[in-house]
Amino acid sequence: MNRILVTGAAGFVGGHVLPLLAETGDRVAGIGRGMLPDLPAGVTYETLDLLDEAALSGFVARFRPTAILHLAGLASVADSASGPGQTWRVNVNGLMNLVAAVEAVPGCTFFFVSSGEVYGSAFLAGHALTEAAEPLPRNTYARSKWVGEQLLRDLLPRIGVKLVVLRPFNHIGPGQDERFVVASFARQIARIEAGLVPPSLAVGNLSSHRDFLDVADVAQAYADLIGRAESLADGSVFNISSGHPRTIASVLADLRTRAQVPFEVRTAPERVRPTEIPLAAGDAGRLQAATGWRPRVDWDVSLTRVLDDARARAGTTQA
Structure with a gap:
């Protein structure tokens, strides 16, 4: 049985993806800073801040995930502009703590939820971008996500953890x-x-x-990719977008x-x-080819x- 850990599980997307993961019959655990009143059957949840390195390491060592979906972080571009220091602390320091924790579980797959925002100035091309476009982030939030991608590419191979980068576009x-x-x-x-x-x-x-998607379609894309973790190449990047x-x-x-x-x-x-x-806008052709996903x-x-x-x-x- 797979063991799937979802960080930021009490957030907007977490409430949509947890039930999908629970339907697979795998063990699913969520962690987050807030309360999660509507816990799906078969899912466990613990209130935990990623900046609490000791608590995080202890939880990961006990649960021993085979896959991690990293949703946690500050996601508002406007807030990142007014409070860049907090954005960097949460989005990078929290990520570093999680990397330290997963040293205890080599062999797992780390699904890092980045953002379509990382493409930034590349969008000036005026068409939907594929994953081949060079990211040129233009704001603090996007830069924190791009740095997170690079950080994981440096650190995860050293501890035997596979990386899959997810770049969702706007979802509602x-x-x-x-x-x-x-x-x-x-x-x-x-x-x-x-x-x-x-x-x-x-x-x-x-x-x-x-480029807008319904949050249910984004959650389904995450679940589809997690379900195919073994077949995904290390370092894969997937846009999640309507095009x-x-x-x-x-x-x-x-x-x-x-x-x-x-x-x-x-x-x-x-x-x-x-x-x-x-x-x-993003081109999700790679995701569609890998999983058959499409917006529904x-x-x-x-x-x-x-x-x-x-x-x-x-x-x-x-x-």
Whole structure:
């Protein structure tokens, strides 16, 4: 029986991937800094901070994972710009502690969740990028992920641990933090509908094109790759993306058609990134060839789920 460890399991994606992994019959354990109230059957969970090196090493030595899905880390580009020191501490120091811990389990496979953000200036090519594109990160978050990839390429071969790098692009779904654009729009609409705020929705740059997936499709990609761990080459890199970018304006328009009340749109300067990329999209052909994965959740279904979740949080329901 395989033993799969998921770090950051209490986060946005963790709640979607844990049930998929549990369905395989493998032993699954999650660790994270927060509480996980809805624990899937057959999954164990322990509250643990990756910056606590002793506790982390002890847990890994006891569980002895055959595969690790490393979701933990700070994932907000905006937060990394305002607090770069914390981003580096969590995303790199926490990763270093995890590497030290996995020295006890040679032979396991380390699935490192990086980000499509690492491509950065390479997106200026104006088309969906494959994994062959050279990463040219443009912000602290992306640089921390790119450094993480390089760090693991240096350290894991020395301890006999296989590396697989995952580069997911933008993903949306119920429970996502409001710091991310689609969740932000949905929560603002829900509060406007509930009469909690004036009918004015704050936005950043609406002309940018971004590659969106439903979080359920991203979680399925992770599960599919973990299930094929033995066949994957050491050092493999996989984009997880739709390949079909949408403008932020079109996303807002799709949400507006679902809104129960009218609202105005205003540009908020603090929401405009100074290093905005016009188009960011990924080619997931390598992932599709390796696992047969493809996006399955319809865009309309994704947006409906996000808005319904936002309404529930605001105390409203669909009319």
